[in-house]
Amino acid sequence: DALGPLSAPVxxxxxxxxxxxxxxxxNEQELQILNLIETAPTxxxxxxxxxxxxxxxxxxxxxxxxxxxxxxRQPGGFVERTGR
Numbered sequence: 195d196a197l198g199p200l201s202a203p204v205x206x207x208x209x210x211x212x213x214x215x216x217x218x219x220x221n222e223q224e225l226q227i228l229n230l231i232e233t234a235p236t237x238x239x240x241x242x243x244x245x246x247x248x249x250x251x252x253x254x255x256x257x258x259x260x261x262x263x264x265x266x267r268q269p270g271g272f273v274e275r276t277g278r
Contacts, residue, residue, distance in 0.1 A: 216262070216264070217264070223247070226247075227241060227245065227259065228259055230244050231259075231274065231275045233274060233275045235272035237271060238253075238272065238273060260273075
């Protein structure tokens with residue numbers, strides 16, 4: 195967190211795109227969901243439609259990402275990524 199966002203996204207050895215150092219601590223499911231969310235508001239329905247995970251699991255993962263301050267919820271069923 196102290197390092198802030200990276201100047202450019204990097205790929206890990208697993209070919210996952212990482213935008214901030216704190217994303218390195220996420221599990222595969224959290225990264226999968228996070229990478230579906232943009233810095234502009236993204237509809238939760240869009241996120242649900244882009245993954246094969248069931249709705250309760252996606253919604254729980256969104257809550258975890260919000261608690262980790264990687265996303266924030268917006269009115270109208272939208273989420274957005276924080277501080278890339």
